[in-house]
Amino acid sequence: MTIQEQTIAPTAESLSMVRLPKQLLHVPVTMVIFSLVVVLLANSFWLSAATSAVALSLSVAGLAILYGQLGLVSLCQFALVGVGGWVTLRVGHAFHPPFELSLLAGGVVASVVGLAFGVPALRLRGLYLALVTLMLAGAFQIVISAWGFPDGGPGFLGRADGSGRAMLARPVIADGEVSYFLYVCAIAAMGLLIAQWHKLARPGRAWALIRKGETVAVASGVNVLIYKAWAFALSGFLAGLAGGLLAGNVGQLDGRAFGAFESLNLFALAIVGGVFNWYGAVIAGLLLRAVPALLTELGIDGYVTIGIFGVALFHALATAPTGIAGQISALIIRLNAALSRGRAR
Numbered sequence: 001m002t003i004q005e006q007t008i009a010p011t012a013e014s015l016s017m018v019r020l021p022k023q024l025l026h027v028p029v030t031m032v033i034f035s036l037v038v039v040l041l042a043n044s045f046w047l048s049a050a051t052s053a054v055a056l057s058l059s060v061a062g063l064a065i066l067y068g069q070l071g072l073v074s075l076c077q078f079a080l081v082g083v084g085g086w087v088t089l090r091v092g093h094a095f096h097p098p099f100e101l102s103l104l105a106g107g108v109v110a111s112v113v114g115l116a117f118g119v120p121a122l123r124l125r126g127l128y129l130a131l132v133t134l135m136l137a138g139a140f141q142i143v144i145s146a147w148g149f150p151d152g153g154p155g156f157l158g159r160a161d162g163s164g165r166a167m168l169a170r171p172v173i174a175d176g177e178v179s180y181f182l183y184v185c186a187i188a189a190m191g192l193l194i195a196q197w198h199k200l201a202r203p204g205r206a207w208a209l210i211r212k213g214e215t216v217a218v219a220s221g222v223n224v225l226i227y228k229a230w231a232f233a234l235s236g237f238l239a240g241l242a243g244g245l246l247a248g249n250v251g252q253l254d255g256r257a258f259g260a261f262e263s264l265n266l267f268a269l270a271i272v273g274g275v276f277n278w279y280g281a282v283i284a285g286l287l288l289r290a291v292p293a294l295l296t297e298l299g300i301d302g303y304v305t306i307g308i309f310g311v312a313l314f315h316a317l318a319t320a321p322t323g324i325a326g327q328i329s330a331l332i333i334r335l336n337a338a339l340s341r342g343r344a345r
Contacts (some may be wrong), residue, residue, distance in 0.1 A: 015216015084240025167251030274323025
């Protein structure tokens with residue numbers, strides 16, 4: 001049995017034996033433990049890095065749906081993070097609604113854009129789809145470099161000059177650093193729950209059939225068009241939420257941080273973290289923000305991270321295709337088996 005067959009969503013027969021509530025309970029429990037550990041141990045610098053990491057884990061969860069479930073390589077995910085951040089900032093500065101409404105608007109618009117970006121996937125796969133989505137990420141880089149992100153100014157672009165720049169207000173219930181980190185963890189837990197439910201329920205079964213072959217999926221009664229569109233829309237929504245949470249973390253966003261290379265970086269770390277287990281998204285988010293933060297604290301040039309991530313990607317592709325999360329999962333299974341044998345004796 002191949003790695004893909006072992007790790008993608010279970011078949012209809014096996015899924016009927018899975019307890020969905022118990023499977024999903026792992027997500028909030030793990031996030032609560034993780035958030036408490038960070039709050040107790042992290043200083044202000046690391047708390048900010050952890051907040052960004054958890055936010056970005058949502059965008060990685062979206063990638064995991066496309067690549068882990070459908071086998072589709074999308075290299076424009078970070079551009080969708082930028083779309084969500086842009087809309088969140090624009091709505092927040094223009095109408096001053098509760099932060100949650102601005103965040104939801106960013107997620108919905110990014111979902112629509114993600115669906116539009118996914119149109120090539122209806123005809124393309126593999127290298128061709130990767131090239132098209134990478135070009136879309138490059139197009140977003142050009143647009144956002146020219147437009148910039150809204151900062152309280154007038155007009156459609158919402159750009160202010162000089163001292164007129166404004167910061168996006170955080171949620172009323174999460175104005176401080178610690179409270180906002182916990183807020184982001186709560187939103188991320190809900191997003192990860194949504195993604196995990198999709199993998200375990202009917203959409204996951206449909207995506208697994210599509211990955212095996214569209215002919216097989218059609219013969220099984222799966223509407224390939226709808227379920228592919230569903231995956232791209234959900235992936236875009238999660239990325240949009242990530243962008244909105246990043247905007248709330250720092251109050252503003254910089255267009256220079258949303259280059260096409262960042263989408264490549266995000267995809268690479270998604271593979272390193274693991275796209276077949278939900279907590280692989282959290283691991284990838286931590287790698288994306290914690291490693292550069294550590295190097296900065298040590299006074300090492302941040303560009304060293306490119307080499308580190310390159311080596312990590314090579315290692316994952318060569319020896320650990322399920323990523324760090326897959327290795328952790330395999331270790332847990334072995335430990336449980338050993339404990340079971342010990343009790344039997």
